[in-house]
Amino acid sequence: MGLLSIIRKIKRKEKEMRILMVGLDNSGKTTIVLKINGEDTSVISPTLGFNIKTMTYNKYTLNIWDVGGQRTIRSYWRNYFEQTDGLVWVVDSSDLRRLDDCKYELDNLLKEERLSGASLLILANKQDIQGALSPDEIAKVLNLEAMDKTRHWRIMGCSAYTGEGLLEAFDWLVQDIASRIYVLD
Amino acid sequence: MEEGEAISSLNNITPSTTPKTLDPIAQSKHAALLERLSKKSHTRQSNPDNSPSSLSNPPFESTQSFLSLFSQSKLSIESHLSRIHQTPHPHSNPQLKSDLQNVSMSISDLEKLVAEKSYFLPSYEVRSCLKTVSDLKQTLDNVTSDVVPKKKFGFKNKSTKKDISLSNAVEKTQIGNPIVESENTGSRVWDSPGFKVKENEVLVKQFEVGSEEVGEFTLSDLRGCEVRLMGCLRALFVNKLRDCRVYVGPVLGSVLIEEVEGCVFVLASHQIRIHHARGCDFYLRVRSRPIIEDSSGVRFAPYCLRYDGIERDLGEANIGEETGNWANVDDFRWLRAVQSPNWSVLPDCERVGTVAIQSLES
Numbered sequence: 001m002g003l004l005s006i007i008r009k010i011k012r013k014e015k016e017m018r019i020l021m022v023g024l025d026n027s028g029k030t031t032i033v034l035k036i037n038g039e040d041t042s043v044i045s046p047t048l049g050f051n052i053k054t055m056t057y058n059k060y061t062l063n064i065w066d067v068g069g070q071r072t073i074r075s076y077w078r079n080y081f082e083q084t085d086g087l088v089w090v091v092d093s094s095d096l097r098r099l100d101d102c103k104y105e106l107d108n109l110l111k112e113e114r115l116s117g118a119s120l121l122i123l124a125n126k127q128d129i130q131g132a133l134s135p136d137e138i139a140k141v142l143n144l145e146a147m148d149k150t151r152h153w154r155i156m157g158c159s160a161y162t163g164e165g166l167l168e169a170f171d172w173l174v175q176d177i178a179s180r181i182y183v184l185d
Numbered sequence: 186m187e188e189g190e191a192i193s194s195l196n197n198i199t200p201s202t203t204p205k206t207l208d209p210i211a212q213s214k215h216a217a218l219l220e221r222l223s224k225k226s227h228t229r230q231s232n233p234d235n236s237p238s239s240l241s242n243p244p245f246e247s248t249q250s251f252l253s254l255f256s257q258s259k260l261s262i263e264s265h266l267s268r269i270h271q272t273p274h275p276h277s278n279p280q281l282k283s284d285l286q287n288v289s290m291s292i293s294d295l296e297k298l299v300a301e302k303s304y305f306l307p308s309y310e311v312r313s314c315l316k317t318v319s320d321l322k323q324t325l326d327n328v329t330s331d332v333v334p335k336k337k338f339g340f341k342n343k344s345t346k347k348d349i350s351l352s353n354a355v356e357k358t359q360i361g362n363p364i365v366e367s368e369n370t371g372s373r374v375w376d377s378p379g380f381k382v383k384e385n386e387v388l389v390k391q392f393e394v395g396s397e398e399v400g401e402f403t404l405s406d407l408r409g410c411e412v413r414l415m416g417c418l419r420a421l422f423v424n425k426l427r428d429c430r431v432y433v434g435p436v437l438g439s440v441l442i443e444e445v446e447g448c449v450f451v452l453a454s455h456q457i458r459i460h461h462a463r464g465c466d467f468y469l470r471v472r473s474r475p476i477i478e479d480s481s482g483v484r485f486a487p488y489c490l491r492y493d494g495i496e497r498d499l500g501e502a503n504i505g506e507e508t509g510n511w512a513n514v515d516d517f518r519w520l521r522a523v524q525s526p527n528w529s530v531l532p533d534c535e536r537v538g539t540v541a542i543q544s545l546e547s
Contacts, residue, residue: 044455044473048515095422097405126438129420130419161438
């Protein structure tokens with residue numbers, strides 16, 4: 001009984017995944033996290049610092065770190081890199097003017113050695129807004145094809161406002177991480 | 186008999202925890218190590234002058250003599266550095282580079298000396314000497330960057346590139362790189378609807394409920410204009426405005442404002458972010474806390490816009506009620522408990538009162 005519960009506990013602990021959400025300010029990181037957790041998204045202030053959400057997703061426990069994207073606090077992103085299994089880069093697909101800013105910050109992030117093993121999910125958010133760029137167009141601007149061949153990555157469109165595309169995207173991310181980390185399952 | 190065996194095997198086990206009675210291989214290794222150590226110590230004692238810097242310390246292994254030698258070299262390095270620093274025209278000195286190299290070498294010699302003698306020095310002395318060495322290295326770095334400006338220049342060069350793309354000096358650029366790239370790739374031209382590059386005009390736009398136009402809208406590079414946006418829209422981007430008055434109906438998503446100066450904004454939205462604003466007044470109704478970053482002299486007051494049907498629009502956008510958030514401003518450049526010096530509440534007597542706008546020019 002005692003041994004069994006210990007084994008169960010360890011097993012449960014092993015099923016944890018650490019996911020880091022970053023991206024420019026106003027891209028919708030916090031809204032995405034609250035939406036997939038089924039929470040109210042009508043009053044969300046720009047994130048000063050970070051939020052942590054722990055949620056169960058299929059048989060895995062996700063620890064999602066949602067870190068503020070304002071320019072002043074981007075330098076603190078590095079404090080959250082350690083032991084990240086999945087990296088979610090959120091893009092405001094309707095903010096055409098700052099796409100080069102977005103590319104610059106993403107390129108910087110991908111140089112980071114501590115994140116080199118993490119699966120990368122790029123969310124082209126705000127697809128519901130008239131005039132937003134499609135995921136393919138975003139991929140072109142961010143030059144994703146030039147990415148390191150060893151990286152597991154995928155770009156997917158979504159809308160945190162309607163919730164469309166979010167579950168498919170997180171399904172991919174969790175499956176990809178699981179296939180790398182929990183090979184035996 | 187059995188008992189005796191048990192005892193003798195116990196005797197065999199206990200001493201084996203100490204290194205003396207390990208197996209023969211380990212034992213011989215241990216002996217070799219002791220041999221080496223004693224040899225080393227012997228050479229040190231018989232030949233105290235073998236290290237280049239120990240010429241002046243006849244008493245072997247004395248902390249006192251080491252410290253005096255250490256402080257001597259330290260002084261000489263410091264005087265060297267200050268001489269280099271005070272040379273009137275460092276760039277014209279052909280020996281500058283070799284001088285700096287020499288200093289750097291004597292610093293590393295000093296470091297080596299500390300390491301060499303660390304086995305007999307008290308740990309406090311070792312720590313303080315290593316600290317001194319690292320301070321010297323720092324000083325050398327500072328002097329080098331002062332007299333050899335090359336490095337600095339390279340760094341500056343890199344950052345100006347970014348400055349240009351951000352500065353308001355470039356007035357006629359419409360939208361950044363994405364458009365240019367889209368022309369290259371031959372896909373559709375990425376341009377969002379909006380008012381761009383205008384001067385001293387009244388710009389009016391009415392958003393119809395349910396029309397396909399209700400998406401994002403951009404205001405950029407405007408000077409001395411009055412902007413009236415009526416009806417609901419999804420997102421608003423404001424960039425590079427100067428001396429403008431901007432009146433906007435409810436925004437269902439977020440408003441992002443960058444690089445504005447001397448403007449008045451009347452806005453209702455779910456989220457508002459303000460970057461690089463100077464001397465602007467904001468009349469806001471927001472569902473969440475508005476934020477400012479890199480801004481100064483910005484003042485806040487409650488929303489005060491009127492046009493036909495605004496109550497209905499506000500209700501539809503879920504911002505029919507005053508939240509009081511217009512005064513809950515977060516300054517990302519001022520993360521302290523005391524009030525930020527960058528923003529204030531606009532005094533009652535200076536507020537504009539209710540602003541009523543119409544589609545036609547009044």
